[in-house]
Amino acid sequence: MITYPTKKNVYQRKRVSTTNRGMTLEALIDETNAHYLRENSAIIHKKPTPIQIVKVDYPARSMAKITEAYYKTPSTTDYNGIYKGKYIDFDVKETLSATSFPLKNIHAHQINHLKQVDAHGGIAFLLIAFKKHGTYHLLPYKNLDVYLTRAEKGRKSIAYQELCETSIEVREGFRPSLDYLKAVDRLLKQKDL
Amino acid sequence: MITYPTKKNVYQRKRVSTTNRGMTLEALIDETNAHYLRENSAIIHKKPTPIQIVKVDYPARSMAKITEAYYKTPSTTDYNGIYKGKYIDFDVKETLSATSFPLKNIHAHQINHLKQVDAHGGIAFLLIAFKKHGTYHLLPYKNLDVYLTRAEKGRKSIAYQELCETSIEVREGFRPSLDYLKAVDRLLKQKDL
Numbered sequence: 001m002i003t004y005p006t007k008k009n010v011y012q013r014k015r016v017s018t019t020n021r022g023m024t025l026e027a028l029i030d031e032t033n034a035h036y037l038r039e040n041s042a043i044i045h046k047k048p049t050p051i052q053i054v055k056v057d058y059p060a061r062s063m064a065k066i067t068e069a070y071y072k073t074p075s076t077t078d079y080n081g082i083y084k085g086k087y088i089d090f091d092v093k094e095t096l097s098a099t100s101f102p103l104k105n106i107h108a109h110q111i112n113h114l115k116q117v118d119a120h121g122g123i124a125f126l127l128i129a130f131k132k133h134g135t136y137h138l139l140p141y142k143n144l145d146v147y148l149t150r151a152e153k154g155r156k157s158i159a160y161q162e163l164c165e166t167s168i169e170v171r172e173g174f175r176p177s178l179d180y181l182k183a184v185d186r187l188l189k190q191k192d193l
Numbered sequence: 194m195i196t197y198p199t200k201k202n203v204y205q206r207k208r209v210s211t212t213n214r215g216m217t218l219e220a221l222i223d224e225t226n227a228h229y230l231r232e233n234s235a236i237i238h239k240k241p242t243p244i245q246i247v248k249v250d251y252p253a254r255s256m257a258k259i260t261e262a263y264y265k266t267p268s269t270t271d272y273n274g275i276y277k278g279k280y281i282d283f284d285v286k287e288t289l290s291a292t293s294f295p296l297k298n299i300h301a302h303q304i305n306h307l308k309q310v311d312a313h314g315g316i317a318f319l320l321i322a323f324k325k326h327g328t329y330h331l332l333p334y335k336n337l338d339v340y341l342t343r344a345e346k347g348r349k350s351i352a353y354q355e356l357c358e359t360s361i362e363v364r365e366g367f368r369p370s371l372d373y374l375k376a377v378d379r380l381l382k383q384k385d386l
Contacts, residue, residue: 040309042313048242049244053244064263068260071259072241080274120235120278122236122278
């Protein structure tokens with residue numbers, strides 16, 4: 001959906017940190033991706049939720065109504081696409097904790113997929129929101145991998161402080177509401193070094 | 194699904210052209226992508242069909258049963274992923290015609306998406322199956338674009354013969370059943386020139 005500037009939006013702009021507070025992280029990303037697509041800076045889409053369809057009715061000739069279906073476990077992450085000619089792939093996570101992000105929030109298939117993407121030279125990361133702090137963190141897969149290795153023997157979460165030090169912060173803004181490609185640019189620069 | 198070699202498969206192998214005749218094009222691609230994933234040569238997945246979920250029941254605590262849902266129009270193609278560090282994106286099409294492929298089989302959102310991917314430096318193409326001939330053709334977006342432009346004033350289909358001349362043939366085989374990355378390799382070589 002294209003949203004046009006209105007007086008109300010301009011007013012809301014002033015209260016920066018609360019601008020998008022009503023939106024879920026997923027909605028922020030969707031809005032941001034739509035913005036990137038309009039600006040032609042990247043082509044990134046959310047993958048649909050995989051559904052196992054069991055029964056379909058046809059109440060009218062041109063209409064299919066699914067009457068029995070179940071959620072399937074995805075085998076990948078939720079977002080992927082192309083940015084600056086590179087393959088980009090990520091998932092988003094939210095936590096209500098103020099102190100740490102529990103690694104059990106990441107599913108095995110997501111870790112496995114991000115690891116493969118990273119190995120193939122793609123841009124792979126998690127975008128983690130700390131709702132209590134109102135902060136967003138782009139955690140590159142390579143850094144996540146360090147925490148996953150540590151978790152095998154020790155701590156099974158990422159402390160807020162250490163996440164701040166090992167991730168790239170993404171600031172909430174107006175349009176796009178969560179300009180995470182800025183953080184990706186910083187990540188790409190680091191890789192060039 | 195992983196299929197292990199059996200006497201039967203070995204026998205079937207001899208009748209090359211009919212090996213996979215019972216499988217739909219989509220099943221061939223899924224099998225091929227699973228093969229690529231196992232061999233770690235590419236990470237390519239089919240996107241789930243987008244569904245608009247209206248009503249969900251919870252007959253048991255841990256079980257969600259979708260009881261009303263509808264198909265949504267996708268905004269992209271069906272397949273994407275990463276190959277040799279590059280973003281790859283395509284759709285598959287089948288035709289029963291022996292003489293030509295009608296361009297109306299390609300939806301506007303698919304054309305638009307492939308065009309964007311191509312412009313961003315991704316590998317964008319259609320994989321077209323002529324069922325009567327048992328042939329498969331990788332048509333790079335740039336070549337498709339020529340036919341789309343022509344269609345604005347003239348012929349609204351691609352003749353079988355001209356498709357053969359402007360696409361890269363993909364041979365049906367044993368494992369993987371449709372090794373389209375070989376054709377992608379040839380496409381990448383052409384681009385390097």
